[in-house]
Amino acid sequence: NAGVTQTPKFRVLKTGQSMTLLCAQDMNHEYMYWYRQDPGMGLRLIHYSVGEGTTAKGEVPDGYNVSRLKKQNFLLGLESAAPSQTSVYFCASSLAGVFTDTQYFGPGTRLTVL
Amino acid sequence: AQSVTQLDSHVSVSEGTPVLLRCNYSSSYSPSLFWYVQHPNKGLQLLLKYTSAATLVKGINGFEAEFKKSETSFHLTKPSAHMSDAAEYFCVVSGNKLVFGAGTILRVKS
Numbered sequence: 001n002a003g004v005t006q007t008p009k010f011r012v013l014k015t016g017q018s019m020t021l022l023c024a025q026d027m028n029h030e031y032m033y034w035y036r037q038d039p040g041m042g043l044r045l046i047h048y049s050v051g052e053g054t055t056a057k058g059e060v061p062d063g064y065n066v067s068r069l070k071k072q073n074f075l076l077g078l079e080s081a082a083p084s085q086t087s088v089y090f091c092a093s094s095l096a097g098v099f100t101d102t103q104y105f106g107p108g109t110r111l112t113v114l
Numbered sequence: 115a116q117s118v119t120q121l122d123s124h125v126s127v128s129e130g131t132p133v134l135l136r137c138n139y140s141s142s143y144s145p146s147l148f149w150y151v152q153h154p155n156k157g158l159q160l161l162l163k164y165t166s167a168a169t170l171v172k173g174i175n176g177f178e179a180e181f182k183k184s185e186t187s188f189h190l191t192k193p194s195a196h197m198s199d200a201a202e203y204f205c206v207v208s209g210n211k212l213v214f215g216a217g218t219i220l221r222v223k224s
Contacts, residue, residue, distance in 0.1 A: 004157070040123070042204060042214030043158075059211075090157060099212045100146050100165075105157035 002026055004106035006091050012112045013081045021076040021109050023091030031094045032074040033058075033103065034066060036087040043090065049074055050098050081113045116141045118207045120215035128223045133177075133192040135218045137205030140186060147188045148206040149179055152217075158204065164188065175199070195222045 004025045013019055023032065030051050035043040045058030047066040055066045063085060065077045074093075078085060088110050092103040121136040139145060146165045150158040162173025169181045175198075179190045188205060200222045205215040 040216055042216045044214070045212065092158075099208045099210065102148070102160050102163060103158075103212070105150075105159070107157045108155075 004091055004093055004104050006089075006106040006109050008109060009107070010110050012114065013078075014114050015082060017081050018077070018079050019081065019111075020078075021089055021091075021111075023074045023076070023093075023106060024072055025074075025091075025093040025104070026072065027093060027095070027104065028071070029093035029095050029104070030071075031096075031098045031101070032068065033092045033094075034064070034074065034076045035090045035092065036060065036085075037090060037108075038087050046076065046089075048098065081111075083113045085111065086113045087111060116143070116145065116207045116209045116211065116213045118205050118213050118215040120203075120205050120218050122218050123216065124219045124221065126221040126223060127195045129197055130194050133190070133195045133199065133220065135190040135203050135205075135220065137188045137190065137215060138186055139188060139205070139207045141207055141209050143209035146208045147179075147181060148208070149173065149177070149188075149190050150204045150206060151201050152204065153201045161190070161203075195220075197222050197224060 007022045033048040034046040049068040052071040067075045091106040094101040094103045118139045149161040162171045164171045164181045172178045202217045
């Protein structure tokens, strides 16, 4: 039981490049989330999903897209990376009650945009 | 609307002394409240959770927190700090969304 895994762990992009971050969970959780963490700001929600085939915007969705084609996977895409997107990205999942149930976090992806 | 304020960005204690990490919240709902811990270069791990049952919540690794509605506080405590407690701690309030505090970095001196 791996819990929540994220790939890649580290990535360096040039401005304008695109990339996809992959999140996978093996706990059969219904809800999945993408956050970004910046110093002194805690975690901020980018997008979330309440089930396979559904996505919704969080607090800071601009510049990101997501897809949840399979229940166990939640992809975060950057179409044209900008230096402001340099951050640590965390994926999380929860079994029940979006925003009210315990969330289980992956180890994070450290992204640098030059 | 919900908000959460962690009153200290950094806390330093000596090993074996008590730990107090302070958190105040506001919420239009009956909130769920969480404390998460993040060790360096790791993801967040749940320490404890309050969901309107007992006001004193016990978590993992000897941590506990008390929900005080009159003071809108949810402070995290531990009687005796251990070196392995050094990490960043986040207070989180939920209602119609999840709001994270800015974090408190706990340093434990030997």
